[in-house]
Amino acid sequence: xxxxxxxxxxxxxxxxxxxxxxxxxxxxxxxxxxxxxxxxxxxxxxxxxxxxxxxxxxxxxxxxxxxxxxxxxxxxxxxxxxxxxxxxxxxxxxxxxxxxxxxxxxxxxxxxxxxxxxxxxxxxxxxxxxxxxxxxxxxxxxxxxxxxxxxxxxxxxxxxxxxxxxxxxxxxxxxxxxxxxxxxxxxxxxxxxxxxxxxxxxxxxxxxxxxxxxxxxxxxxxxxxxxxxxxxxxxxxxxxxxxxxxxxxxxxxxxxxxxxxxxxxxxxxxxxxxxxxxxxxxxxxxxxxxxxxxxxxxxxxxxxxxxxxxxxxxxxxxxxxxxxxxxxxxxxxxxxxxxxxxxxxxxxxxxxxxxxxxxxxxxxxxxxxxxxxxxxxxxxxxxxxxxxxxxxxxxxxxxxxxxxxxxxxxxxxxxxxxxxxxxxxxxxxxxxxxxxxxxxxx
Numbered sequence: 001x002x003x004x005x006x007x008x009x010x011x012x013x014x015x016x017x018x019x020x021x022x023x024x025x026x027x028x029x030x031x032x033x034x035x036x037x038x039x040x041x042x043x044x045x046x047x048x049x050x051x052x053x054x055x056x057x058x059x060x061x062x063x064x065x066x067x068x069x070x071x072x073x074x075x076x077x078x079x080x081x082x083x084x085x086x087x088x089x090x091x092x093x094x095x096x097x098x099x100x101x102x103x104x105x106x107x108x109x110x111x112x113x114x115x116x117x118x119x120x121x122x123x124x125x126x127x128x129x130x131x132x133x134x135x136x137x138x139x140x141x142x143x144x145x146x147x148x149x150x151x152x153x154x155x156x157x158x159x160x161x162x163x164x165x166x167x168x169x170x171x172x173x174x175x176x177x178x179x180x181x182x183x184x185x186x187x188x189x190x191x192x193x194x195x196x197x198x199x200x201x202x203x204x205x206x207x208x209x210x211x212x213x214x215x216x217x218x219x220x221x222x223x224x225x226x227x228x229x230x231x232x233x234x235x236x237x238x239x240x241x242x243x244x245x246x247x248x249x250x251x252x253x254x255x256x257x258x259x260x261x262x263x264x265x266x267x268x269x270x271x272x273x274x275x276x277x278x279x280x281x282x283x284x285x286x287x288x289x290x291x292x293x294x295x296x297x298x299x300x301x302x303x304x305x306x307x308x309x310x311x312x313x314x315x316x317x318x319x320x321x322x323x324x325x326x327x328x329x330x331x332x333x334x335x336x337x338x339x340x341x342x343x344x345x346x347x348x349x350x351x352x353x354x355x356x357x358x359x360x361x362x363x364x365x366x367x368x369x370x371x372x373x374x375x376x377x378x379x380x381x382x383x384x385x386x387x388x389x390x391x392x393x394x395x396x397x398x399x400x401x402x403x404x405x406x407x408x409x410x411x412x413x414x415x416x417x418x419x420x421x422x423x424x425x426x427x428x429x430x431x432x433x434x435x436x437x438x439x440x441x442x
Contacts, residue, residue, distance in 0.1 A: 010167070015109045036059045037139075054066065063106070066257075081113060084115070099256050160361075161356050170346065198227075216251070221248065223248045223249070229394045322409030327409075339388075340366065340374050382432065
């Protein structure tokens with residue numbers, strides 16, 4: 001559990017590191033200041049109901065507040081200014097509450113200025129040669145920001161790139177988010193064994209983590225049986241199934257803006273032995289991939305390791321009956337794991353700059369046979385990411401290979417037997433250390 005004194009000290013170091021980066025990019029780009037905007041509240045089309053709000057990641061990197069129309073003004077040689085917008089509105093509560101662990105240290109790190117509107121916030125700062133980073137381009141232009149200074153690519157690329165390398169404050173939050181999410185996964189597992197529905201399992205997770213749904217880092221995936229083959233299954237069936245054999249749950253917790261991202265796949269006592277064995281094998285594959293993590297390798301090599309291990313599992317389990325050379329040449333493993341091995345992790349669950357190679361924004365695209373791979377970066381200490389190998393029986397992918405040259409050595413009888421159980425994904429959150437790795441989920 002996080003301690004207040006330790007967290008305050010780490011947060012102070014975090015802000016110092018971010019301030020140093022901001023000063024560097026201001027000097028490099030010859031920009032006088034940067035204005036970070038949390039974002040604006042929006043409404044559903046034709047309705048007066050607000051869409052659930054999510055602050056802009058670069059704002060959250062400094063202040064973990066999920067509140068619309070808040071601003072941070074950055075100037076070289078100055079303490080960052082937090083423009084705290086509290087509207088004069090009697091319809092809604094507009095208080096801004098800092099997270100308890102850092103509520104006392106935030107006023108020492110920021111000059112805090114209270115205003116009543118976004119317009120007043122803009123009027124209260126010097127806009128000449130000021131760069132605006134945020135989602136409301138119209139507001140920035142109407143307030144006097146030069147067009148060339150609205151979301152300038154060089155500044156965003158610089159901030160994006162260094163978001164991939166965490167401070168100790170960020171890593172501590174990710175550790176705690178993992179600890180809390182694991183508690184939720186234990187509760188969800190028990191709910192599954194008790195025969196609960198996807199809907200009930202979902203709330204078992206949230207209750208164990210003491211989370212509201214909109215406080216989660218992403219929409220929980222709670223998939224029973226064949227729904228586990230839908231990679232981002234978004235529904236929660238309310239009916240209890242007669243035979244719940246497999247649960248795939250992908251769910252995390254968020255602490256001070258930092259979210260964990262953990263997936264577990266469980267079999268019931270009635271789950272077929274072969275599928276249970278596949279779950280155990282995929283857990284072992286996850287562990288083996290993680291063991292390869294170290295600085296100065298490229299993330300793509302971890303993805304390739306995953307594909308090779310899954311190819312071997314497909315042959316060992318007789319899901320594929322061809323040779324080793326054939327399963328590699330025909331990229332059979334890609335049919336059963338069509339996603340990448342993971343992604344960067346931070347204030348966004350799929351954190352930014354996974355393909356970005358340097359602070360200037362140079363992009364290295366994923367290999368053509370794995371277009372969904374979200375990270376192609378070289379690993380350096382204090383990068384954090386997921387490792388999440390998967391094995392799925394996805395009808396829309398497999399059926400198109402039935403009767404083809406590529407699919408002729410797929411054991412279709414066995415595949416048909418396994419398809420009702422959907423799929424398997426096992427996911428941990430990893431930090432690169434100076435020589436090896438730390439499993440934040442272990």
